[in-house]
Amino acid sequence: MKITLDNVVKTFDTFRAVHGVSLEIESGELLALLGPSGSGKTTILRMVAGLEFPDSGRILFGDVDATDIPVRERGVGFVFQHYALFPHMTVAENIAFGMKVSKVRRSRAEIDARVNQLLQLVKLPGLGNRFPSQISGGQRQRVALARALAVDPKVLLLDEPFGALDANVRRDLRRWLREIHQELGITTIFVTHDQEEALDLADRVVILDQGKIAQMGTPRDVCRNPNSAFVTRFLGDANRFSGVSSNGRVTVAGVEVATAAIPDGPAEMYVRPTDLIWLREGQGVPVRITRVLDRADGRRILAETEDGTHIEIDADVDLDVEAGQRGFVQVKRANVYGAGA
């Protein structure tokens, strides 16, 4: 089912949560709404679900205007951050709930068979008789997904589905959700504030900032060509240098960097820690190391430039450096934006 959002606006009291968002989600696509808290991502998801109604704009399911169709009739599967499993029902009863209240009458045997099939799908066979309080958080979220899938939704909507789980479980569930999506091919939108999760899982990522779309594209697009300082900073650690742009070249801390065309004047350069090269001696921006952090996959050098800017550099595990040393950094790759962008 293709979903179209056409200039959707939503205001709560005086706070404008979503400012005219237009978006097309292709049938069978797995789309991530990514943004910091307050960026309107959950509100957009809830409007697609029919749990909130937009003040203006339209939401289309295929060619049908679904803007005013209430959640009950919209045919969406919604998965909540805190699972929202019915605590007084067993896992099987939770999954069967949607089928039992449905207008489509199903026999007991039919429902039982479908419940078992879904339990297989979410890899929890045999747990049907447990209560939600008797299973782990990761298992609960899988039950919540099975429950949402039981009503054969046109769209699957997930609100920070792994937000309440710890890191390892989160990574496993991510891969698993991707497999399920591959298997069922159902149009899926999920909300997250975790860039890694969005980039790992989604076909396409929509980055939101203060109720507007900052950028959308494939994970590769947004990672390689972030269109603004906000997107650059939001997608990962980035060092910020101020400089001056003239004639397509930017001078930062006395070093010239070639850039894409930006207007002359003050400019900001963002460089990922992995795109900085540490040199003991040679050319580059002079810095002094303040601390070195050791990580499983490398060393992170915290340093300070002469004008007091804090920077972070990713270095190889073998690099022998320590706090107090002086050296230079060179910029391998950078994104430059006009000041205020």
Added chain:
Amino acid sequence: MTSRKPPRVGDSPTFRRFLIAFVLIVGTLLIAAPLAVIFAQAFSKGWPTFASTIAHPDTRHAIFLTVVTALIAVPINTVFGIAAAWALTKFDFRGKRLLTILIELPFSISPIVAGVAYLFVYGLQGLFGPLLQSADIKILFALPGIVLASMFVTAPFVARELIPLMQAQGRDLEEAATSLGASGWRTFFYVTLPNIRWAMLYGIVLCNARVMGEFGAVSVVSGNIRGQTNTLPLHIELLYHDYQTVGAFAAASILTVLALVTIVAKVLLERQGAGRHHGSALAGPVAVSQDTTR
């Protein structure tokens, strides 16, 4: 020397013994002794006297009236309490705070003030007095007045038990049920109610105890007509002023038994997780437990 002091206040054995003894003595004097006196006095002239007092038509009518009042007031207040808790916890609207305060108001107002207020609204000289009289509807000095006054006093009981619980539970469960296609009623009976039932019963028990025991508000609006508008608490007072001590205590013993039943019901319900301090035990889906077992 200071280092040898017990780590927490009141941890020394002497203090502990003193505190326990103090509470025990005061509790006995203030609570246990009067209760014992009620039963002792009620049976002081033997079982036959007790039985005949209870069997007296006026007393029987008072018991009947009290039960009828409870049977009307408690269900209405239960529905009101659920509706109020639902409105306050599942919807956002202007004036929500004010409504919360309004619902809790009967707790802080002296019941007699409520009674007097009802006099001014429904009394002959009151706001609706002439209107009601011309329509020949009797509210004051009759059952409707008693029920209304009791309802005013006990309006917050159910709502107050439900609001913190429903607040903790949030709206996720209802939203999940609706998104799965359940109607409003279905959601309420299959999802909301099962999760609030113990707290609701707890509220009902407290509400019932208060309705049956209410004196102040009812005494203003009932008119104390013996055998007609006297509830059990009013009847006790009347008997007492008539120097029928045994009768007063016999009637009082019935109210006390009702109270003891209430307490037992309350304790049983608390075991099921109801009550304000245990409310969180019911909020299963909200209490996020991290998955650390894998």
